[in-house]
Amino acid sequence: MAVRRFFVIPIAIVISLSFTFFLLNSDGMSDANLLGFDMDKDGVPDSFDNCPRNTNFDQTDFDSDKLGDECDIDDDNDGLSDSLDQFDTDPEDWADFDFDGIGSFKDTDDDNDGILDVVDSSPLPISESLATKYLHDIRVCADMDEGTSRLVCYSAFFGKIAENEENNSDALELSIALSKIGTIDDCHFVSHEVGHVAYAENPNVIDNLIGMDGTMCRGGYFHGVLAAYFHEVQENNKKLPSDYKSICDDLIGSSNYQDCVHGLGHGLVHFFGEDLNSSLDMCHEMSFYQDRLCVKGVMMQYTDNVLTRQGMNQNTLSTLCDESELSSVDFMECSMSVGTTLSFFTNHDVEGGTEFCKLIKHEQSQNYCLEGLNLEIRDSEKYETDPLTLDEREKFQPQFVEGTSKVIDIQSPAVVSDFHFISEAGFISFVIDRPHYVVMYIPNEYVTSKMVVTVGGEIPDDLDAKRNVLGEDISMIRFVSENSGLVMITPLP
Incomplete structure (x- = not known):
């Protein structure tokens, strides 16, 4: 039978004791919770550390549950993990669905429409209503480790929302809200699943x-x-x-x-x-x-x-x-x-x-x-x-050249109308409804080396042109106009 030898070693620590003694046996530290051992190297021995595996010098413990905030997944003990809880030190609130900085419990106008909740016939934004209805499902996904498994969980969840709820845009509103809260990394991926379900229920793309x-x-x-x-x-x-x-x-x-x-x-x-x-x-x-x-x-x-x-x-x-x-x-x-x-x-x-x-x-x-x-x-x-407003969003407005398979592509937030193209003369004209940038991609066969661009009779100050874009037989004309009205692109002799 092996003889176990014990050594008494003094350890100086900063917490209320001058000296603390603990036992170390000859086999090494077999007792995991020996006084003085500091796994996270934060200066607080594990026996006194409320987060022995997480560095937390201040040892804060908001809910006084003897589990430090650094390793406590629910700091306010409201039953919602901090990964989901926007207000993790307020047990009364967990989210702010109108993003005005006030939690929903304390917010007197939850949807920020200027009508107080007490007199508002529909006081909650749809994202908050759905989050409340499906809170259990959201919690299941939120409590998963970050990464692919959580993303897959949310994709399946939003497929369920799309199946259960009448309006697909409501599911997207919830995904956007959870993305802003930080529960979902980005709503783009999960919104794919909403589209899959929408088509399964109504197999018509444009509808x-x-x-x-x-x-x-x-x-x-x-x-x-x-x-x-x-x-x-x-x-x-x-x-x-x-x-x-x-x-x-x-x-x-x-x-x-x-x-x-x-x-x-x-x-x-x-x-x-x-x-x-x-x-x-x-x-x-x-x-x-x-x-x-x-x-x-x-x-x-x-x-x-x-x-x-x-x-x-x-x-x-x-x-x-x-x-x-x-x-x-x-x-x-x-x-x-x-x-x-x-x-x-x-x-x-x-x-x-x-x-x-x-x-x-x-x-x-x-x-x-x-x-x-x-x-x-x-x-x-x-x-x-900083999402773009509807007016500022770029509109892709391809113009099809009559009698051919050729297309002149036009991109602009401005609306293009009254398009004309005379191929024999290489003349292009159209109207833009407001001042803005316009980008055109034109097959090389329809442009010459010298062309004049005017908007409302004036040459734009910001004008650029390039031939053989990305190695293709395509020319690019880009301009920013301070005027609305008739755009004319005319070849010079």
Whole structure:
């Protein structure tokens, strides 16, 4: 029988005792809670530390439950974890659904409509009503570890909301609110599921899109509807619809048209699966700007599918975008979309996403990945803090050249009307309803090396032109006008 030897060692500590003695046996520290042992190195021995594994010098414990705030998942003991609770030191309040800084319990005007709740027939914003109704489901997802599992949980939850509630925009309103609260990293991904359910209940693409706000969750709902449509076509072993290029045409002239064409790209990947080039070929059949929107959707869906299935390891990240198989522009879009997808997989954390981008061996692809990562995070933050008004949203307004398959793409928040194009003279004219920027992509065959641009008879001060954009036979004309009225683009002899 082994003889156990004990040693008495004095330890100086700062808390109320001058000296504390504890036992150390010859086998090492077999007692896990020995006085003086400081696992988190915060200067407080574990026997006195209310968060022995979390550094917390101040030892604050708001609810006095002997569990420090640093490691207490419910600081105010109201039954809601801090990850969900906006007011985690106020047991009476947990959220602020009109985002005026006042918790719903204390807020006398919950929906900020200027009518006090006591006399308001509908005092609560729909997001608060749904959050109250489905609080248990929200808590289940909120209490999961951050990452893919929590995102999947919320996706399933919002599918349930879309099935149960009559108005799909209500589900999106709740997703936006939970995103602002910080419970959901970004509502774009979960809004895909709302779009899937909407199409399953009403298998008509345009019916589901008309009347919806494409900017809600940055178009995720639109992407989900289009993805569900093409998935159904593929599941039923049907051919790709011959009218796929015009599926969004009813939305031309609205800001929603861009989200629809981008969603088309998502849908093509659902149809063609891992055959990336077939999806890209369908996009390339469209006009220049339509093609760019479509390709972005293709690459987002493709990179998401592959990384979900194969994981974020160096081999997958390094081979996902094959420069030898893609055009230079598509290679760039693919690599940037890897960064976009990584931002979602890492909860829009710059450092976490950067670590994964840097696993990519191809230097240029790695740089594009970092660019896509940072761009997505900036767009997400801008959407949360500074959403564009309806008037300021860019409207994609393609103009179809009569008698040809050619398209002149026009982007502008201003509304374009009365478009005319005389191909023999290379003359283009249209009207914009207010001063704003206008970007045009014109097939090279319709422009000359010298052209004059006027708005209301005046040449805009801010005017730019470029030929062979992204290596394509496309010219770009961009101007910012201080006037509304007639735009004329005239070739010089």
